Amino acid sequence: MLEGRSCLIPRPPLSSSGDQESTCFYMRYGIIKEGSEEEEEDEEKIDDRGKRRKSQDLVIASSSREIQIEQTPHERNDYSSVEDLIAPIGRDISINCLLSCSRSDYGSIASLNRSFRSLIRSGEIYKLRRRMGIAEHWVYFSCNVLEWEAYDPYRQRWIALPRMPPNECFMCSDKESLAVGTELLVFGKEVTSHIVLRYSMLTNSWSPGKEMNSPRCLFGSASLGEKAIVAGGTDARGNILSSAELYNSELQTWETLPSMNRPRKMCSGVFMDGKYYVIGGMASSTEVLTCGEEYDPIRGVWRLIANMSSGLKCASGAPPLVAVVNNKLYAADYASKEVREYDKVNNSWITLGRLPERHVSVNGWGVAFRACGERLMVIGGPRGLGGGMIELNSWIPDKNPPLWIMIASKHSGSFVYNCAVMSC
Template identity: 40%
Template sequence: MAADSFLMPPCRKIRICKAKREPNLNHSDSSSGVEPQDADYSYVPQLYDELENLILARFPLSEYWKLYLLNKHFLQFLKSGELFKIRRQIGFKESSIFMSASGGNSWWAFDRLFKCCRKLPELPSRDVSFIGGDRESLCAGSHLIVAGWETTDGYVVWRFELETSKWIKGPFMIDPRCLFASATCGTFGFVAGGIGMGLIGAKVLNSAEKYNPETKSWESLRCMNKPRKFCSGCFMDNKFYVIGGKDENNNELTCGEAYNQDNNKWELIPDMLKDDDNQVATQQSPPLLAVVNNELYSLKTSSNELMVYIKNSNTWKKLGAAPVRADLHQGWGVAFKSLGNELLVIGFSSSISSGNDNGKGMTIYTCKPEPESKELQWRCIEGYKDRLNFFLLNCCVMVA
């Protein structure tokens, strides 16, 4: 951008007229009524459209919905998607947390610091199977993707667009699926594995896909080495990792696979989920994984212990207990996510074991993990304890 593009444009001259006075009935002068005339000029600077757009691009993401109500110009500007393109060009990004808890079909959006919260428009699906069944969620660019099963259409995808603040059905995946691994890299979303519907019923998949929010389309990727369901995904070392899960015979998988976009190949990593005792990290839910500063962390559902992955030795190191009860429902209902340079955990507070909690509402904690640290400092986020049920159905982080 040229340096002179930030200079103020030429001032616009505004004509200001004097108000017409009422005639003085006691005065014989016929000129007592004064007509409007050029009396004074004020110079009101105007903003270039480019400068105005740069200012709007730095507007807090959690407040964008208010711009829809401002005027038609801002509404159309938001719907065009240009505002998010400008944010990417200037490197201005914010994290937002989207979550849905048990007890309803509502989605909530929180800002990075959990100081702003708003309820999204109701997801239009009224299908009982979709509302009460397994749903997966991920974010890609400014799109929130929610996948699940509907009685009439099978496995479907609903997406919420920040540009329009609306839910839209589709586009469906090339291989519709549920209970799959997912991760986000830049503005793209990646999915792999899961359960799909074959010609003779449910089938465990090894296929993978990539979602592009600009074209609103899915692209097939090379298939994994092993079919797997109940697996988890993450991005680390610029690769899409799919870890753990179960195979087509319902056997636990401790291996992982890493997809390299440069050569379009998957690398199989044996025993990636074995702990220090060389025991399988069995868990009913998919593995709870998060990557912060290119380091992989795991929350064990059997012991509520936080672990960090040591890449060179393909082993795990203990970092201490997390402040939520991941073991309460074998990992289900707990959120374990990366939030910038912090770890985010949401769930039932571990203080209930000592009787210091009334057992209602969710608890939110963050910390800045250090692989070499002996003790992690968790920070409790206050203010939302009774806003949502502690059992989360879905949670994902958007960076846009």
């Protein structure tokens, strides 16, 4: 059961491997359409099991007490009301109990009846979790073209997502990804236009996503709850942009924001202290930017920060590898293979220690550096094994030098093309 705020989920110690989870099993009932034959058959099986049992004890743990409920087959049929969910305790208490469950369990909970399935698929449960500050952080990444996987560090499970719909622009060109709310957005560039694909965790399926007001690629982005900001990048003609947009995943809308002070592409974005930061990037094919910019959502203005990303990017390198944990900004310096912390007061970087030695990158390409709740994670292929393996190393920042622990590994592509963390 979940208790308290974000990430406070009792779990066994993290291990170096996880069991492969079939998507059909893990989210089976989340992808069945209402009224389908398979759905009716599943409900009949549930009813049959109920008839064979004279009673069944259902123990529901709440934050203050445990409630013991006696179920009879007749009562069981009455629980299909969307208003009741668990009739004896009412809808509100039922939902409060579900909020304390891990989202790893929601696929099984959705199999109980139509009411639970409708609640899970509507996304209402995740909106309430967000208001209460409850979140679990899953890592989504792609090491093979059109294929995505997720790793649940709380249950130590690998989840295979449905294969992306085939499209040439995702086969041959650069892609960006962004996890926001319960969605994973993947952006690609065609010859003269852009394309967006949207994966919904609620339905476990891909569909066309909402296009930006000013479509772009090679931009910086970050999300906070159900909202995300993208800034900079290039348009279909290759022009470098200074514009920015806000995405609302609940409404699936894009809102144009004020433009940055400097056009930039191949930059990175993070949220910190309630503000959005764009770090580094390129002003042209040869000019590396060392400045960053801060956007205040309340005032709606950008502030230029000189030398914010000095030394974090080279002309041929990947965008700065940055992540925020507990409102502290960290960077993976792929040139020196060091992890650094940003000093907000002095606008400088402090070297903390080494990155995992086993991971290999090409000027920062092929490896991911992400915040996953209270942890920093480095995701990439190990050095010297000839590919075909992906490893996840994590470290909880403290006052000591980094001590990286490999929490999971599996056979896969060893080059990380895209990576995002979904927190909900």
